[in-house]
Amino acid sequence: MTVSETLPLLDIRSLSVRLGAGPGSPALIESIDLKFRAGETLGLVGESGSGKTTLGMALLRLLPPLLNRGLSGQMLYQGEDIAQMDQAGLTRIRGGEISMILQDPMASLNPIFTIGNQLKEGLRLHATQNGSLEERAIAALESVRIPSPKARLHNHPHQMSGGMRQRVVGAISLTRAPRLLIADEPTTSLDVTIQYQFLELLKDLQKRASMAMLFITHDFGVVAKMCDRVAVMYAGQIVEQGPVREIFRHPKHWYTSALLDSVPTLDQALDRLPTISGSPPAVAARPQGCRFHPRCPNARAKCLETPPIAEIAPAHDVRCWFPLDGKRGAA
Amino acid sequence: MSGPIISARKLGRVFKVPHNGRNQNLHAVSELDLELMPGRTLGVVGESGCGKTTLNRMLLLLDTPTEGQVLFKGQDCATLSPEARREFRRAVQPVFQNPFSSLDPRMRVGQIIAEPLSTIPGMSRQDISRRVGEVLEAVGLRPDDARRFPNEFSGGQRQRIAIARAIASKPQVLMLDEPVSSQDISIRAQILNVLKDLQAEYGLGCVFISHDLATVRFMADDVIVMYLGRVIERGTAASICTMPAHPYTKALLAANLPPDPDAPRPELPPQGEIPSPLNPPSGCTYHTRCPLRFDRCDRERPVNYPAPHGGTVACHLFDPDLGR
């Protein structure tokens, strides 16, 4: 415990990804600072175009060439900088240390091979345990609670339901015993009752393997269920981050607060939902200063200057000149 | 008018689908009854395979039922006169989920919105032009936007255009099929508010189809919950969301994750896979996933029993003769 507290598993320092190498090219994400401790779940919340998926891809250096040239900053994985790593190092990281689950399970599975084939391929690369490949593949399917795993080994991906497929993808990612799992909207394509079960499973697996998780989503409900800490992204920047209770109870950024309020809930019947005016800006059209100021109800002249991200409460950072105070719902 | 604008009686749709080399019957919707009163909003809740999209298409006369009938102001839609059919087309307008697919990329916004008006006799070009401007303003866009092409707008704005088109012919009913689920969260609330304002302003009846109970709670007066093509519970939106009767409805509510890290764990968390509609379970189709099932559930299909909240529920647990 003491080791993990002193040295974070992954330490991201002023990470930016631009469209090309020049410092003047538009940035998809900008000056991201994030720390992961071992075994912790960090939720990355944002709307489309906020840069949350770009950040996930950057962590595995899976960006397209143009963006890869525009990558700057540091991503220190146990002291090693992923941003500077050579191909051999990246292969080691991607193969064993950091795994990824994407939104569409069909994109991660090869439609022409059986899932048994695809599981065994991963297991063969990591010959750490004993037992035959077949047995280990069955055990892997059992670990993600797939019923009659032996028969399922001979299924092709299209013969399974969406929830089942996503669990297979999970099983494949976990065969590598990763220290960090990046889950990019893993439940968005699933039905709600299936999503619930997948989230429960993921949480359980994470606890048992004590791996860290970066959970990328647009859904605050999922964050509340899954995460220890949250980072809220808007237009390429982290605008607020902190412990999950702190963010949900006392959001300091106007965007976070307004976003939380605009979600309809089951227990109250409202006549109108509180809204945020306008829509998130495109990458090329991001405003000067505070990125949120054109939509902010509290924008003032000062907001034309870029606010720094500052610690406002213990472990709670916010990027706003005039942060909110008080409890949510009181304003 | 006192009667329902649109109603369905014992509505059913069977598709023939090739499966394992031969044609099999897929019961997308079975024995469905509903009534939509003027000015009311009926929420339809369900997950994939529950038949909500097929239901929507049948209510829009885009698909023909294989059993039962859709009624428009009491008349069977299968036998509507051409004139009555035209009236139906003006009175009932849809908004679909994906605003990228619902706007023809080759047409200007003005032409798109004017399309439903083109079949109305006696509307001059000026009338149409004025109406297009009006509805664009009603959904929060500028009348000038009529000259532009759909690809110049964001997803949220496109959905507003789709809504403007739907209300252009002054319909009495909007059929809303997941109108916000492809939108960003900050846009969802805007669109929902626009829809709610329009409901109130024009006295629209709405069918609101969604997988998300919280959104349905916000939009709808009455709710039906569907599972594998059948209605398993019906009641008012408030009662369904606060005192659900059917175990499936309870599972749906439990799966709705509130933005609250300290939310209590649900009493009946969802379990199991959604069965294939090609091969639905016997008896109560939910029995394979139900934590409260007993010996009767896989043998006998439950009828609609009165539910404690005043609606109906298709679950043997609510059989008044149970345990007698």
Place this chain on the structure above:
Amino acid sequence: MVDTSSHVRRSGGGIGAIYRFWKSLDWPLRIALALLLVFVLVAVLGPWITPHDPLKGYLRARLLPPAWRDGGDWSYVFGTDRLGRDILSRIIAGARISLTVCVLVIAIAGVLGTMIGTVAGYFGGWCDRVLMRLVDLALSFPVILLALLLAAISGPSFTNIIIVISLTLWSQYARMARGETLKIRNEDYVDLARTSGLSDLAIIRRHILPNIAPALIVIATLQVGIVIVLEASLSFLGVGVPPPAPSWGSMVADGRSYIASAWWLCMMPGSAIVITVMAVNLLGDALADRINPALRGRNI
């Protein structure tokens, strides 16, 4: 503006609009367009601008090489053929025949194929099955046999060649039109048009045809080459444009046996074919992009 008139007005407004259109093209396109205009002009003015009679040969001057080669003559710029006929004059006269065949065939095959393919794709079911079997039939039918049959019945003629080539080529449009229609038919805006009370015919006209047009235009441009070559082979077999009337294809076919000793017999009309086909393809690509609104919206 609700109607389409504003759009029409914008793109067709006299010389200014033509100038703006020209300015919006890049250089390869301008060259392609200029070349095509020249060919069309040549085809139209043909009989008045040929330096020699394209049908009359001077046996004394047979197989003269092009003017810039040893033994060439500047009054026969591209040389002469085996009967001493001026090749330049024959290319000019042939332009009229070849381009007319192209335009007519593409118009007939295009309209026929698009109609059948769109109807099959839009209505589906048995209608689709019947029409697509017709397409299979057209694809499997031997062209040459059909041509010989027609020629045997009514003798070789210009009309026959157009009928034969059209019957061969319409199926490509039909297949493409059907495939594209199937894609468009699943778009929500088609369902929306139906819920607005538009008739099937109106939906096809307003939504389907404009959206499948780019793909069909690309096919049409690709077919220019095929038509010229088909026309050449049919002429070669003696069932096409009856000799001595020159078409580019028949000129190439004629020169085939002299390819080693007198290359210009094939090369000169062959170059005309290559240049035309390339120019049309370039233009077709640009046109397809231009009617694609996803690209058009950018410069508004």
